[in-house]
Amino acid sequence: MLVPVGITGQSGGLLQSAIDFCLCIPSQETPLIQEVHIGLSISCVNSSKRNSLLKAIFLDRDGVLNRKAPEGAYVAELRQFELLPGSLDALVELYRHAYKLFVVTNQRGIATGALSPGAVERIHRYLLRKVEDAGARIEHVYVCPHDYVDRCGCRKPLPGMLLQAAQDFNIDLSGSWMIGDSASDIEAGRRAGCRTGFVGPGRCDAADLSAPSLKHLVTQLLSYR
Numbered sequence: 666m667l668v669p670v671g672i673t674g675q676s677g678g679l680l681q682s683a684i685d686f687c688l689c690i691p692s693q694e695t696p697l698i699q700e701v702h703i704g705l706s707i708s709c710v711n712s713s714k715r716n717s718l719l720k721a722i723f724l725d726r727d728g729v730l731n732r733k734a735p736e737g738a739y740v741a742e743l744r745q746f747e748l749l750p751g752s753l754d755a756l757v758e759l760y761r762h763a764y765k766l767f768v769v770t771n772q773r774g775i776a777t778g779a780l781s782p783g784a785v786e787r788i789h790r791y792l793l794r795k796v797e798d799a800g801a802r803i804e805h806v807y808v809c810p811h812d813y814v815d816r817c818g819c820r821k822p823l824p825g826m827l828l829q830a831a832q833d834f835n836i837d838l839s840g841s842w843m844i845g846d847s848a849s850d851i852e853a854g855r856r857a858g859c860r861t862g863f864v865g866p867g868r869c870d871a872a873d874l875s876a877p878s879l880k881h882l883v884t885q886l887l888s889y890r
Contacts, residue, residue, distance in 0.1 A: 718837035725845035751880030760801035775810035822852035
């Protein structure tokens with residue numbers, strides 16, 4: 666229901682009797698009344714923009730969605746990419762609850778030459794297709810291809826990839842989650858202002874939630890207050 670609101674000077678004038686709510690400015694100076702009107706209009710627009718922001722789930726890739734390579738190795742080819750049990754079901758459940766899904770992954774092997782950019786792209790195309798076939802959608806995969814020495818702003822634990830996604834897709838970071846299997850994932854989420862979920866054995870005290878798998882974590886997340 667729309668409620669007519671008017672802004673008037675000190676006396677209220679004829680407008681006061683014609684509307685449901687009248688905000689009287691204690692002044693007879695028209696420029697001051699107009700300034701208040703403009704300020705309130707801007708506040709209403711900004712409030713509307715905040716209300717239109719989207720909530721998101723940011724997911725690390727290796728160890729959360731797919732089986733991680735042995736320590737020091739990489740998932741370098743599509744044949745090595747194996748989705749973990751229940752991961753697709755978990756993504757579908759999040760998608761049904763109106764979360765936008767993003768993957769944010771460090772792939773230092775691109776910088777060192779251990780990974781081919783083309784192979785990484787093929788893996789991600791396959792991942793996107795499998796998720797869509799299951800009934801969900803990953804909006805975008807953000808990749809940091811840099812080495813430690815590059816001092817970039819996107820390599821987790823820095824929050825650059827999450828901040829970029831927020832800018833690209835109008836995301837409310839305070840209403841979003843970062844899910845990962847390492848301390849750097851959790852730190853990146855906290856730096857971005859997100860809630861955080863840890864996937865792996867044991868408990869991560871720095872995270873809001875911890876669970877042994879993505880599927881178990883999503884069950885907790887959807888009932889979290």
